[in-house]
Amino acid sequence: MTETTDRPDGVRLREHIATELARARARTEVLTDAVDDADLVRQHSPLMSPLVWDLAHVGNQEELWLVRDVGGREPVRQDIDELYDAFKQPRRDRPALPLLPPPQARAYVSTVRDKVFDLLDGVTFTDRRLVADGFAFGMIVQHEQQHDETMLATHQLRSGPAVFDAPPPPEPRVRVGGEVLVPAGEFTMGTDTDPWALDNERPAHRVHLPAYVIDAAPVTNGAYAAFIAEGGYRDPRWWSSAGWAHLQEVGLTAPLHWRPDGDGWAYRRFGRWAPVRDDEPVVHVGWYEAQAYATWAGKRLPTEAEWEKAARWDPATGRSRRYPWGDGEPTTSHANLGQQHLWPAPVGAYPAGASPLGVHQLIGDVWEWTSTTFRGHPGFTAFPYREYSEVFFGDDYRVLRGGSFGTDRAACRGTFRNWDYPIRRQIFSGFRCARDVAPEEAPE
Numbered sequence: 001m002t003e004t005t006d007r008p009d010g011v012r013l014r015e016h017i018a019t020e021l022a023r024a025r026a027r028t029e030v031l032t033d034a035v036d037d038a039d040l041v042r043q044h045s046p047l048m049s050p051l052v053w054d055l056a057h058v059g060n061q062e063e064l065w066l067v068r069d070v071g072g073r074e075p076v077r078q079d080i081d082e083l084y085d086a087f088k089q090p091r092r093d094r095p096a097l098p099l100l101p102p103p104q105a106r107a108y109v110s111t112v113r114d115k116v117f118d119l120l121d122g123v124t125f126t127d128r129r130l131v132a133d134g135f136a137f138g139m140i141v142q143h144e145q146q147h148d149e150t151m152l153a154t155h156q157l158r159s160g161p162a163v164f165d166a167p168p169p170p171e172p173r174v175r176v177g178g179e180v181l182v183p184a185g186e187f188t189m190g191t192d193t194d195p196w197a198l199d200n201e202r203p204a205h206r207v208h209l210p211a212y213v214i215d216a217a218p219v220t221n222g223a224y225a226a227f228i229a230e231g232g233y234r235d236p237r238w239w240s241s242a243g244w245a246h247l248q249e250v251g252l253t254a255p256l257h258w259r260p261d262g263d264g265w266a267y268r269r270f271g272r273w274a275p276v277r278d279d280e281p282v283v284h285v286g287w288y289e290a291q292a293y294a295t296w297a298g299k300r301l302p303t304e305a306e307w308e309k310a311a312r313w314d315p316a317t318g319r320s321r322r323y324p325w326g327d328g329e330p331t332t333s334h335a336n337l338g339q340q341h342l343w344p345a346p347v348g349a350y351p352a353g354a355s356p357l358g359v360h361q362l363i364g365d366v367w368e369w370t371s372t373t374f375r376g377h378p379g380f381t382a383f384p385y386r387e388y389s390e391v392f393f394g395d396d397y398r399v400l401r402g403g404s405f406g407t408d409r410a411a412c413r414g415t416f417r418n419w420d421y422p423i424r425r426q427i428f429s430g431f432r433c434a435r436d437v438a439p440e441e442a443p444e
């Protein structure tokens with residue numbers, strides 16, 4: 001869906017919805033069919049659900065919102081609602097629940113999907129706000145793709161032989177390094193017009209920022225390895241008090257899935273060890289680690305607004321684009337998205353995806369930590385339920401932007417917001433740095 005007033009008519013919208021639902025389900029099947037039933041019901045980390053829980057959960061959400069609410073149909077399995085309520089069932093406790101076994105879970109999600117395709121033909125997309133422009137269907141597509149990325153992260157944590165294979169991402173096409181100066185001024189943050197944007201992306205509002213400098217690319221493995229080599233994990237000067245306490249408590253020494261390898265490092269990718277490549281964006285670092293690196297480098301993490309301006313603002317027109325490259329949907333030449341590759345692409349691999357200011361790889365590769373705590377935009381209204389965003393607002397979560405190699409294009413755009421605890425490293429998270437403008441750098 002593009003941010004435009006030329007919306008598809010009902011037939012085209014139905015076709016688009018059906019395609020996106022099928023595409024998400026095909027990915028879910030890849031993630032759940034890759035292992036046997038014993039692996040599906042096993043909890044590979046207390047941070048993650050058993051894969052079979054995620055499978056039935058996406059079906060349950062689809063039933064709640066599309067079959068029952070949008071379609072007004074009778075429940076398929078009302079008796080399992082509580083089992084698959086993410087707010088009632090903490091992840092660590094889910095393996096002990098009487099979950100649907102894999103064959104039943106697959107049958108359940110298939111039955112729900114059949115009912116959704118049946119009711120899709122009769123939906124009038126102007127009946128109410130929930131279905132306007134197909135919003136409820138888009139919400140479910142994004143929900144399933146978000147859980148697909150979660151399941152991919154679970155696969156990264158599982159032990160045993162590798163079950164996934166994918167071609168490597170493209171090699172660098174241009175040299176990218178250094179920093180980009182973003183001039184002072186206003187830009188439009190958020191959106192009022194993207195039809196499938198979620199509540200925390202709304203409303204559009206004007207934000208004025210002073211001039212700042214932001215890295216042209218995400219921080220690489222090579223740069224991060226230099227931080228480690230210079231004692232970054234042993235020197236409390238670089239860490240916040242909370243970050244240093246966490247480092248000592250859990251024994252942080254390097255990004256998750258790294259281990260020493262001769263004079264360098266190796267990185268475990270979905271069951272296979274490979275040498276760490278210096279020009280790839282660092283991944284599997286928490287917010288505390290990102291903050292410590294930035295302090296060590298004499299910089300800081302960008303605010304969420306700084307990240308979004310660098311990604312969306314077009315100095316030639318003054319408008320905010322949907323993506324760094326424009327309003328068109330991502331292609332394989334723009335960004336590393338959708339599990340097409342199983343690790344971040346080296347810096348310089350996607351020049352077609354750069355922003356007008358020359359900032360690269362803002363979309364895909366790694367989620368980027370910002371310094372901002374998660375809150376609603378000015379004028380925020382919860383829709384269609386508080387539990388999607390509003391219950392998470394506060395100081396506990398930090399915002400991540402941009403998506404990763406495991407994020408689907410349906411769940412990623414220049415306004416899309418993710419959030420997590422500062423200690424989380426199992427997600428596909430990296431970062432880039434920013435800093436204030438020195439007086440001699442200020443544009444005249």
